[in-house]
Structures are given as structure tokens and as C-alpha cells.
Amino acid sequence: MKDLSGFIARAKECNTGLEELPTLTPFVVEGKEVGKLKPKFVEHVKRFPEVFVVEGQGASGRVSLAPSLDSCDKRSAAVAGVLAQLRAEGVITGWRDELYPVVPSYYDEPLLLVERAAATHLGIKAYGIHVNGFVRDPATGAVRLWVARRSLTKPNWPGKLDHIVAGGQPHGLSPRENVEKECGEEAGIPPALAATARPVGAVSYLTISATGYKPDVLFCYDIELPPDFTPTPQDGEVQEFKLLPLEEVANIVATTTEFKTNCCLVIIDFLIRHGYITPEQPGYLQLVSLLRSGDCS
Numbered sequence: 001m002k003d004l005s006g007f008i009a010r011a012k013e014c015n016t017g018l019e020e021l022p023t024l025t026p027f028v029v030e031g032k033e034v035g036k037l038k039p040k041f042v043e044h045v046k047r048f049p050e051v052f053v054v055e056g057q058g059a060s061g062r063v064s065l066a067p068s069l070d071s072c073d074k075r076s077a078a079v080a081g082v083l084a085q086l087r088a089e090g091v092i093t094g095w096r097d098e099l100y101p102v103v104p105s106y107y108d109e110p111l112l113l114v115e116r117a118a119a120t121h122l123g124i125k126a127y128g129i130h131v132n133g134f135v136r137d138p139a140t141g142a143v144r145l146w147v148a149r150r151s152l153t154k155p156n157w158p159g160k161l162d163h164i165v166a167g168g169q170p171h172g173l174s175p176r177e178n179v180e181k182e183c184g185e186e187a188g189i190p191p192a193l194a195a196t197a198r199p200v201g202a203v204s205y206l207t208i209s210a211t212g213y214k215p216d217v218l219f220c221y222d223i224e225l226p227p228d229f230t231p232t233p234q235d236g237e238v239q240e241f242k243l244l245p246l247e248e249v250a251n252i253v254a255t256t257t258e259f260k261t262n263c264c265l266v267i268i269d270f271l272i273r274h275g276y277i278t279p280e281q282p283g284y285l286q287l288v289s290l291l292r293s294g295d296c297s
Helices: 005-013 018-023 039-045 072-088 116-122 175-187 246-255 261-273 284-290
Strands: 025-029 032-037 052-055 062-065 099-102 112-115 126-136 143-150 161-163 165-168 198-208 213-224 238-245
Touching: 005 246, 005 261, 005 284, 018 198, 032 039, 032 116, 032 213, 039 052, 062 072, 072 112, 072 116, 099 116, 112 116, 116 126, 126 161, 126 175, 126 261, 143 175, 143 246, 161 165, 161 261, 165 175, 175 213, 175 238, 198 261, 213 261, 238 246, 246 261, 261 284
Parallel strands: 025 062, 126 213
Antiparallel strands: 025 032, 052 062, 099 112, 126 143, 126 165, 143 161, 143 238, 198 213
């Protein structure tokens, strides 16, 4: 496929809504910006002055936490109470009972821990893992990619195409541990096989959705699966798995919006690393740069 315009379009679709950036209010903890809040959510947290301190709105304002909340545990507990109330009011939906660390960058110590469903509302950096599960024809070397169809009952992106394994990166697990856990839970990949997944980099993007600010980073992994292995849905999150030629997957990404948007970045990265997309194609450098449009830290 010589024309890269479809791939460029998919990458740009992961970076939308940025015209709203001046309206967002920085979320600051211990003097460090760790998120951004939309105006409506600022109004919600303003109702809890014993936890949240609101000083103005927009880029020149800031939301911080009460000075008495001077430890990770204290901040986590106080904010959890607010988030639980907002959940009860229907402001926060899709509760996961999964904690995300609030950090300026991945390797920093968490300033607090928050429920995953609140991550976009608070505009914190969220991390995830995506695994390209591929099969190489032993005779021809041709590559095929396992593709998942998300369950129609999923609250987010129902029925969309997805990776064989993908998930958010929770507090308390390393990316490697998370990959191996998700391999078993989502696709029935045995531990010994899951352990062969290789880290191959990361992609990042920045979008402002109806819910809030999403500065996300995805750790990318490749796992070469045996030709006789068939993944099986385990946790009800996947409707089916299909093994498709790499060329067909590339065409779906370039010409449709069938894939969950952030999956496209990881697949495009796979296509570049495996030589399907090359520097000889106009738009190559633009495409490469778009894979890390967000703060990849």
C-alpha cells in the first residue's frame, strides 16, 4: 500500500479535541501538574472544599488538594470518598474497582491512587499494554495477525476490532506482569507462551473527549504464536478472534474505522517495524512522529 494517507488519518483520530485545551484547569499535587479538568468537572469537585482547592478556572487557574492531605494514603482516601459520591450521583460511570497511580511520569512515585473510571475526568496520565499476536508461515514467512472483536456488551467501543490482548496498566503490577495476566484472562494464552511476549516500544496520544482529558501511553509487545494455537475468549470481553493476513489488517486500518482508535497506533507501529511501511513512501516521517504525539513519559 503506497498511499499512507489512511494511516495518517487514523493516527490523527487519536489526537482530537485539542481546541478545548485553553478551557481546561490544571490539576496540581505537591507543586506538580498531574492532570487537567474540564470546566464541568471543576464545578463538581468544587463542592468538596475539604478535599479539593479550586483557584480560578482555565489554563491560568488550578485545582489542588487540601494541604492537610500530605501523604499518598491520605490523598487517596480523601479523593476516593469524593469519587464514590460522584459515582453515586451518576457523574462517574463505568466503575472498575481498579486503581491507577497519579504521577507526572511513569517512573515517579504515585502522589495518590484513584479509581480507573475517574482517570479521564481528572485528566491524569494513564498507561496500558497492547500485544500484537502474530503467526509467521513457516514456508513463506508471511505474517498473519490475531484480531479480537470486542463484545457487544462492552461499555466502551462495543463490537470494535481490537488486539488479541490489551488492557489498562494498574497500580501494583509491572507491564510484564500485566501482559502475562491479560494473556491468560483475555485469550487463554498459557503462562509459558505468554512469557515469550517481547517489549517493542511505546506509543502515545492526547485527546480531549466528552468525558475529559486523555494523555495516554501504551506499552507495545509482540508475541509470535505457534500456527496450531487458537486463542479463546475467557472473560466475556471478546466476541471472537480471527487470524487475518497482515495485508488485510493494514487495509482495514487504512480504509475503515473498524478498529478501536488507539489500536491503530500500535498496529501502524507493527507495520513500520516489520517493514510493511517504509521510508520510501511519502508521509512516512509524519506517520512515525504521529505515533508519539502525546507526552511519552
